[in-house]
Amino acid sequence: MSKIYINGISSVSPQSEDIFEEENPLVYKENTLTALDQDYKSIINSMMLRRMSKAVKMGLYCSKKALLEAEVEIPDAILVGTGQGCMQDTEKFMTNMLESEEGLLSPTSFIQSTHNTVGGQIALDLKCKGYNMTFTQNSVSFESALLDAILQMEDESTQNILVGGVDETSQEFTGFQRLDAQIKKENISNLDLYKSESSGTIISESAAFFSLAPEKKASSYAEFKDVEIINSIEISGLNSKIELFLKRNNTSVSEIDAVILGRNGDARFDHYYEELQNGMFLAKCQLGFKHLVGENNAVSSYAFWLASKILKEKQIPEIFKLNTLNCSAPGKVLIYNQYLGRNHGLILLQSL
Amino acid sequence: MSDLHTELKKSIIEQLNLEDMEVSEIENDEHLFGDGLGLDSIDALELIVLLEKDYGIKLSDPNQGKEIFNSINTMADFIEKNRTR
Numbered sequence: 444m445s446k447i448y449i450n451g452i453s454s455v456s457p458q459s460e461d462i463f464e465e466e467n468p469l470v471y472k473e474n475t476l477t478a479l480d481q482d483y484k485s486i487i488n489s490m491m492l493r494r495m496s497k498a499v500k501m502g503l504y505c506s507k508k509a510l511l512e513a514e515v516e517i518p519d520a521i522l523v524g525t526g527q528g529c530m531q532d533t534e535k536f537m538t539n540m541l542e543s544e545e546g547l548l549s550p551t552s553f554i555q556s557t558h559n560t561v562g563g564q565i566a567l568d569l570k571c572k573g574y575n576m577t578f579t580q581n582s583v584s585f586e587s588a589l590l591d592a593i594l595q596m597e598d599e600s601t602q603n604i605l606v607g608g609v610d611e612t613s614q615e616f617t618g619f620q621r622l623d624a625q626i627k628k629e630n631i632s633n634l635d636l637y638k639s640e641s642s643g644t645i646i647s648e649s650a651a652f653f654s655l656a657p658e659k660k661a662s663s664y665a666e667f668k669d670v671e672i673i674n675s676i677e678i679s680g681l682n683s684k685i686e687l688f689l690k691r692n693n694t695s696v697s698e699i700d701a702v703i704l705g706r707n708g709d710a711r712f713d714h715y716y717e718e719l720q721n722g723m724f725l726a727k728c729q730l731g732f733k734h735l736v737g738e739n740n741a742v743s744s745y746a747f748w749l750a751s752k753i754l755k756e757k758q759i760p761e762i763f764k765l766n767t768l769n770c771s772a773p774g775k776v777l778i779y780n781q782y783l784g785r786n787h788g789l790i791l792l793q794s795l
Numbered sequence: 796m797s798d799l800h801t802e803l804k805k806s807i808i809e810q811l812n813l814e815d816m817e818v819s820e821i822e823n824d825e826h827l828f829g830d831g832l833g834l835d836s837i838d839a840l841e842l843i844v845l846l847e848k849d850y851g852i853k854l855s856d857p858n859q860g861k862e863i864f865n866s867i868n869t870m871a872d873f874i875e876k877n878r879t880r
Contacts, residue, residue, distance in 0.1 A: 490833055493812035547848050549810070550840040 447596055448795075449664040451513030451654035453505040454748040455481055456736040457633075457647050463752050466762045468735050471633045474626050475612055476647035476737040491568065494551055496531040498611035501650035502561040503568055506605055510569075512662070513654035518605040520574040520595050521562050524584035526740020528558030530613040538615075561609055580672075582782035584608060585744040586790065589670040592655055607652030608744025617646055625783070627708070636708035636734040637765070644707035647737025651744035653751070659795065665754035665776075668692050668791040676787055678718050685723065685779070688789050700773040701728040701759060703746045705780030707738045712784045719779065720765065728770040730763040743780040743788055750776040754794040799871050807867075810845055811838050823867045831866075839864060851879035 454460060457476040458469055469479075483492055483500050486507050492500065502523065510518065535552040559577035566575050574595065578587035585608030592606045620626045627643035636645060655667060671688045689695050702724045706716045720729055736745050753759055753773050778790040804818045807827075811834065825831045828839070842864055846852040852874065854860060863873045 489815060490835075493814055494837070547844050549844055551837055554837065 444593070445596060445599070445657040446659070447592065447655050447657065447667045448659045449653050449667055449751050449792075450656050450660050450662065451509035451511070451515070452651070452664060452748055452751050453508035453512070454649065454651035454745055455479065455501040455505055456649035456651075456745055458735050462735065462762065463749075463756070463760055466760050468634065468762055471645070473630055474643075474645045475617055476633065476645060477612060478648045478650070487568070491564070494555065495564065496529050496555065496560075496611060497648060498525065498529050498531070498609050498650070499555070499561050499564045501611070501648070502607065502609040502652065503565050505607060505609075505650045505652035506565045507568070509607075509652045509654045510605060513603070513656065513660070515603045515605075515654050515656075517569055517571045518573065518603040518654065519601045520576070520592075520604045521565050521571060522588040522591050522595075522604060522606040523559070523562040523565070523577045524586070524588035524608040524741050524744065525558055525561060525577060525579060525610055526581050526584045527610050527616075528579060529556050529560045530611055530616045532556040532560070534613045534616050565605070580786065582740050582743070582780065582786040583672045583674075583788045585741050585747070586670050586672050586788035589667070589747075589790065590672065592667075593670065596655070596657060602656060602658070604655045605652060606655055607650060608741030608747075609650035610739040610741040611648040612646060612739075620646055631708075633734055633737065637706060637731065639708040640710050642709060642711050644709045644733070644738045647739050647742070649736055649739060649742055649745050651748040653747065663755075663795055664751040666793045666795060668793050670791075671789040673787040673789075675785060678715055681715065681718055681787075682723050685719075685777075685789065688791070689777075692791055694775060694791075696723050696727075699724070699727055699775050699777050700770045701730055701753065701776045703730045703732065703750055703776060703778045704765065705733060705743065705746065705778075705782075706731045706765070707733045707782075709783075712781070715781055715784065715787075716779070726768070728759060728768045728773075729765040730759065731765045732763060735762070738782070740782070743778060743790070746778045746780060747790060747792070750778055750790075750792045754792055757794070797871065799874065800867055803867055803870055803874075806845055806849065807842070810841050821867060825866055827864055827866060827870075842870075846874070849880075850874050850877075852877045
């Protein structure tokens with residue numbers, strides 16, 4: 444199998460992209476975090492932009508920026524991971540339906556309410572007629588898209604793949620996540636997330652897209668090595684699963700320089716991470732990101748963005764650190780994420 | 796400009812999310828589709844819904860659309876003649 448290089452990256456989240464350099468986190472006092480608005484009009488046609496929900500805007504914006512950085516005009520494939528899809532348009536047409544007593548409905552929000560709207564709109568904008576796939580697999584939606592990227596790269600004619608993860612919040616539907624304690628009952632500051640001992644987390648919206656290619660460039664960020672999806676696993680089986688994953692990639696825990704963990708402050712499920720933090724990765728630099736950008740089904744794409752930056756810049760900003768260990772020249776980064784104790788994802792990246 | 800013309804322009808701006816556009820920027824005889832206002836086929840569906848919702852007009856023949864939705868003037872004429880509310 445050919446190697447896969449990350450040649451362009453872009454993210455939109457509740458934090459600015461320059462948080463990596465500036466370490467100036469925005470502090471939120473509510474448990475639903477919206478992504479920062481961008482200058483969407485600068486790269487998206489305003490006649491197209493007017494109908495776009497946040498997920499579509501974020502997805503297209505990141506896609507175009509990542510492709511621009513990688514100097515790719517039209518990718519061979521577009522792969523999108525989204526757990527919840529276009530919730531804002533779904534909510535809009537369902538509200539219309541209720542208000543009009545199932546009478547006349549505005550077609551736009553209905554047409555754009557499907558999960559694959561983001562991938563479709565990216566293709567329309569880029570005039571890309573290539574392979575286009577959307578993956579909706581809860582918190583391993585992005586990992587599923589990455590898995591497809593590996594499969595697509597086995598085709599030697601594939602030169603460029605656009606892959607990303609995106610999820611948006613919506614006023615009512617996101618609120619429903621309070622009902623089964625996915626969102627914390629008490630409002631907390633995002634920076635206090637890891638001190639929280641209650642159930643639930645802070646929910647957010649974000650997008651991160653990447654231009655992948657078998658060819659390395661001088662400007663490449665890192666090499667994407669592998670991804671593994673585990674739908675269900677007991678804590679006791681986690682260590683051996685990770686060891687197997689690393690072994691499959693001719694490496695081991697001792698060679699991992701930093702581990703990015705999807706800790707989200709949910710007292711019911713953070714022990715999966717604690718098992719690793721106090722066990723096999725005790726002597727490794729441990730990083731978190733959800734105290735900054737919150738939780739959503741595609742947020743592991745933000746971790747992928749973070750790992751890419753770390754491996755290119757060869758530095759780890761303090762704001763992401765969960766322990767005090769230093770790592771002067773990160774070479775291999777492992778990402779581990781799960782949500783509600785299910786859908787575990789492992790991603791391995793390596794420096795160039 | 797009649798009240799109906801202004802009302803139509805306001806509805807179109809709101810319904811079609813033409814956020815950057817003002818009522819005064821839409822000419823009565825300007826083409827709504829193509830090289831005029833630049834509306835597309837999804838907008839045409841929205842306009843059909845608008846006619847039925849706001850003026851009680853149900854388009855029985857979809858081919859009429861091209862003529863009716865040519866400009867604000869043609870839309871206003873059609874509404875004046877066929878409105879039930």
